[in-house]
Amino acid sequence: MSDPKLPPPLPARPVDGPGSPRDVPPLPGTHPIDPATLPGAIRDELEAPDPVAIDTASAELRDGINRCPKCGSTDIRHKPGTDLLVCQYCRNEWHGERVEEVFGFGEGIDTLTGTVVASGARDIAADAAALMSFKCSGCGAEVTINTENAMTARCHWCRHVFGINEQVPNGAVPDAVLPFHIKKDDAVARIRQFVDKRRLFALKAFKDQFKPENVIGVYLPYMIVDARASAAVAGEGEIETRRYTRGTDNNKKTYYDADVYHVERQVDFTVDDLPLESSAERGNLDIQANTNNIINTILPFDTKNAVRWNASYLSGFSSEKRNRNIEHLRPRLEDQLLSIARAQVEGSARRYDRGVRWEHERLDVHGTRWVSMYLPVWLYSYHQPGKNGGLLHYIAVNGRTGETMGSVPVQQWKLLLAALTVGTILEGLAIAALVTMA
Amino acid sequence: MSDENGLWLLLAGPAGATALYWALYRYYRNTDKSHAFERETTIEATPVTGTDTKVGTVKGTQATRIRGDNLRDYRARVRRVESADTGTAQDDRRDAHD
Numbered sequence: 160m161s162d163p164k165l166p167p168p169l170p171a172r173p174v175d176g177p178g179s180p181r182d183v184p185p186l187p188g189t190h191p192i193d194p195a196t197l198p199g200a201i202r203d204e205l206e207a208p209d210p211v212a213i214d215t216a217s218a219e220l221r222d223g224i225n226r227c228p229k230c231g232s233t234d235i236r237h238k239p240g241t242d243l244l245v246c247q248y249c250r251n252e253w254h255g256e257r258v259e260e261v262f263g264f265g266e267g268i269d270t271l272t273g274t275v276v277a278s279g280a281r282d283i284a285a286d287a288a289a290l291m292s293f294k295c296s297g298c299g300a301e302v303t304i305n306t307e308n309a310m311t312a313r314c315h316w317c318r319h320v321f322g323i324n325e326q327v328p329n330g331a332v333p334d335a336v337l338p339f340h341i342k343k344d345d346a347v348a349r350i351r352q353f354v355d356k357r358r359l360f361a362l363k364a365f366k367d368q369f370k371p372e373n374v375i376g377v378y379l380p381y382m383i384v385d386a387r388a389s390a391a392v393a394g395e396g397e398i399e400t401r402r403y404t405r406g407t408d409n410n411k412k413t414y415y416d417a418d419v420y421h422v423e424r425q426v427d428f429t430v431d432d433l434p435l436e437s438s439a440e441r442g443n444l445d446i447q448a449n450t451n452n453i454i455n456t457i458l459p460f461d462t463k464n465a466v467r468w469n470a471s472y473l474s475g476f477s478s479e480k481r482n483r484n485i486e487h488l489r490p491r492l493e494d495q496l497l498s499i500a501r502a503q504v505e506g507s508a509r510r511y512d513r514g515v516r517w518e519h520e521r522l523d524v525h526g527t528r529w530v531s532m533y534l535p536v537w538l539y540s541y542h543q544p545g546k547n548g549g550l551l552h553y554i555a556v557n558g559r560t561g562e563t564m565g566s567v568p569v570q571q572w573k574l575l576l577a578a579l580t581v582g583t584i585l586e587g588l589a590i591a592a593l594v595t596m597a
Numbered sequence: 598m599s600d601e602n603g604l605w606l607l608l609a610g611p612a613g614a615t616a617l618y619w620a621l622y623r624y625y626r627n628t629d630k631s632h633a634f635e636r637e638t639t640i641e642a643t644p645v646t647g648t649d650t651k652v653g654t655v656k657g658t659q660a661t662r663i664r665g666d667n668l669r670d671y672r673a674r675v676r677r678v679e680s681a682d683t684g685t686a687q688d689d690r691r692d693a694h695d
Contacts, residue, residue: 514666582614
């Protein structure tokens with residue numbers, strides 16, 4: 160019970176200690192403790208530059224509606240075979256902005272430092288949902304889009320077309336999209352041609368069910384990486400100095416003498432637009448478990464022509480969401496940079512005519528730039544039943560260049576029979592030759 | 598192999614059968630294919646520098662190539678050594694490659 164004669168208690172002391180709302184935020188790059196007094200490992204981490212983000216979001220499309228600049232209609236589609244958008248109402252056509260020029264993605268690779276990240280390539284928020292709802296400005300209905308496999312939807316009442324144009328933190332919206340150039344008829348013809356050349360030993364069920372018209376246009380998520388790196392390799396190489404034979408006529412053996420050298424090589428290089436699968440499933444290239452190497456083989460794309468993200472390009476196509484962040488992909492990038500370095504130094508070691516055994520390699524990545532991009536692929540798939548859920552075979556057509564690659568399931572008994580027949584014939588010839596010699 | 602009776606000719610049957618099986622299997626399944634990023638990516642490199650030091654000689658070997666030749670096997674990872682930039686020790690990345 161408080162005494163009514165006593166004055167009310169004083170207000171609590173305003174919060175002004177460290178971390179309080181009144182605390183002035185430190186200037187970027189400054190720290191409350193002098194980093195020079197900290198151990199080296201912590202100091203390096205504190206002083207390392209933050210990833211730089213290039214904002215590629217389209218603020219004008221945030222409400223999900225992409226309007227024709229001429230008539231205001233929202234029914235906008237991609238014109239097949241071109242990079243143009245076309246209004247289905249007034250037939251107005253216009254071209255998307257190329258990200259290469261708008262954001263300067265093609266420049267400055269030789270001066271890259273740190274990790275530069277375009278805004279569509281940022282880390283995926285752990286709690287982000289795949290479903291996005293829009294309130295239709297035409298009729299007020301709620302339109303939901305599942306970003307796992309689609310980026311556009313039509314209002315079921317008033318036919319407004321909605322697209323996911325805002326860069327939602329679930330990795331569904333990349334920085335850029337490369338529109339399909341190869342039309343469906345063309346893709347069907349290429350797939351048919353590919354399979355026609357592989358019919359003899361193809362699985363019967365596959366041949367029976369083969370309908371290339373069922374091909375689906377899919378936008379697959381990739382990270383397009385520019386990098387500046389230095390690499391060094393060391394090992395041993397041998398140069399032949401003498402070759403001679405020993406032994407009698409029937410038992411001659413060749414011997415070699417060689418000089419052994421310790422070989423070291425260094426190279427600095429830049430890589431422009433290296434594509435990495437940013438979907439975990441598609442990035443798993445284990446050929447024992449899947450046929451994703453088929454989709455990997457149709458790389459590269461003409462990524463220089465990619466346009467700024469606009470969901471209208473995806474109208475009528477399926478899409479797959481990115482689920483890999485930069486840090487997941489970094490080991491793969493380093494692996495590929497090392498491979499590139501090894502390919503670069505090969506020419507400088509040709510004098511070692513008995514080969515080189517590289518034993519150590521070193522890679523210093525000075526700078527990287529990451530851009531998230533949707534790339535167009537025509538996919539025909541066939542599921543072969545079998546152990547552990549069977550195997551999914553793909554025939555993939557690059558939606559820009561038309562490069563086609565596929566995996567056709569094999570009728571094992573036919574293939575074995577053919578191999579045994581040829582083997583038997585060869586054996587017969589060999590025995591005949593031996594008999595003649597005897 | 599180089600038997601004077603020419604019995605090695607008897608290997609022609611099994612060898613031919615195996616070779617045909619694998620050639621056809623690969624033609625259908627294309628398990629050996631992947632994106633050749635080493636050739637198909639735009640790469641600008643400075644001239645390669647390096648040193649070559651003679652460390653010894655080999656006499657009278659019957660091997661036609663150096664043991665463990667990996668000059669053209671770009672994707673086979675070898676021991677990764679410490680990076681000069683970060684000062685962090687890198688692990689052996691012999692596994693994951695395409």
